[in-house]
Amino acid sequence: GAVVSQHPSWVICKSGTSVKIECRSLDFQATTMFWYRQFPKQSLMLMATSNEGSKATYEQGVEKDKFLINHASLTLSTLTVTSAHPEDSSFYICSARGVLRLNEKLFFGSGTQLSVL
Amino acid sequence: QKEVEQDPGPLSVPEGAIVSLNCTYSNSAFQYFMWYRQYSRKGPELLMYTYSSGNKEDGRFTAQVDKSSKYISLFIRDSQPSDSATYLCAIEAGKLTFGQGTILTVHP
Numbered sequence: 466g467a468v469v470s471q472h473p474s475w476v477i478c479k480s481g482t483s484v485k486i487e488c489r490s491l492d493f494q495a496t497t498m499f500w501y502r503q504f505p506k507q508s509l510m511l512m513a514t515s516n517e518g519s520k521a522t523y524e525q526g527v528e529k530d531k532f533l534i535n536h537a538s539l540t541l542s543t544l545t546v547t548s549a550h551p552e553d554s555s556f557y558i559c560s561a562r563g564v565l566r567l568n569e570k571l572f573f574g575s576g577t578q579l580s581v582l
Numbered sequence: 583q584k585e586v587e588q589d590p591g592p593l594s595v596p597e598g599a600i601v602s603l604n605c606t607y608s609n610s611a612f613q614y615f616m617w618y619r620q621y622s623r624k625g626p627e628l629l630m631y632t633y634s635s636g637n638k639e640d641g642r643f644t645a646q647v648d649k650s651s652k653y654i655s656l657f658i659r660d661s662q663p664s665d666s667a668t669y670l671c672a673i674e675a676g677k678l679t680f681g682q683g684t685i686l687t688v689h690p
Binding site: 507508556 | 627677678679681682683
């Protein structure tokens with residue numbers, strides 16, 4: 466099946482620093498990638514939709530200047546959390562849409578646990 | 583009203599039991615219906631994918647969709663301790679909307 470690789474799996478950083486998370490589709494081209502945020506025992510909340518070669522579309526309430534998304538190629542999207550604060554601590558998950566047969570399915574990365582001290 | 587409602591549980595069953603997980607949704611434009619399984623601190627894994635009313639079976643898992651009632655279900659037969667995880671329904675109409683997730687524990 467399709468594989469999405471997300472790196473790093475966990476990161477601890479100091480308040481005020483920036484953290485970059487990478488999401489790669491390993492065996493298919495992903496024109497669209499999605500970034501989610503998940504708090505403990507809560508569901509996935511869509512943060513933004515990333516389209517290759519264009520600006521990301523952010524969901525209401527998500528600060529685009531704080532969560533920078535770059536989708537420079539058909540296999541790589543990055544999320545940079547700028548000037549991180551403790552309230553940004555969360556589980557971040559990416560997903561990529563591939564075209565399989567006549568349906569498009571979403572495959573998820575393994576997630577990144579961010580802890581901001 | 584949330585677009586997708588899912589009972590968060592937690593749900594605890596003995597090994598071998600039949601598990602029933604359910605979601606309701608409000609938007610009749612939703613076209614695709616999915617169930618994901620998520621282990622702690624991992625990304626969701628796609629279990630079932632369907633787009634029409636009726637039943638779809640895959641091994642011990644059966645997904646059921648009733649578009650007239652806006653109701654979807656996932657049944658797990660002969661549940662195993664390894665099935666212990668959070669199960670998320672997800673419904674799509676352009677973008678994916680997740681239910682809250684149901685925490686399932688299958689005890690030996």
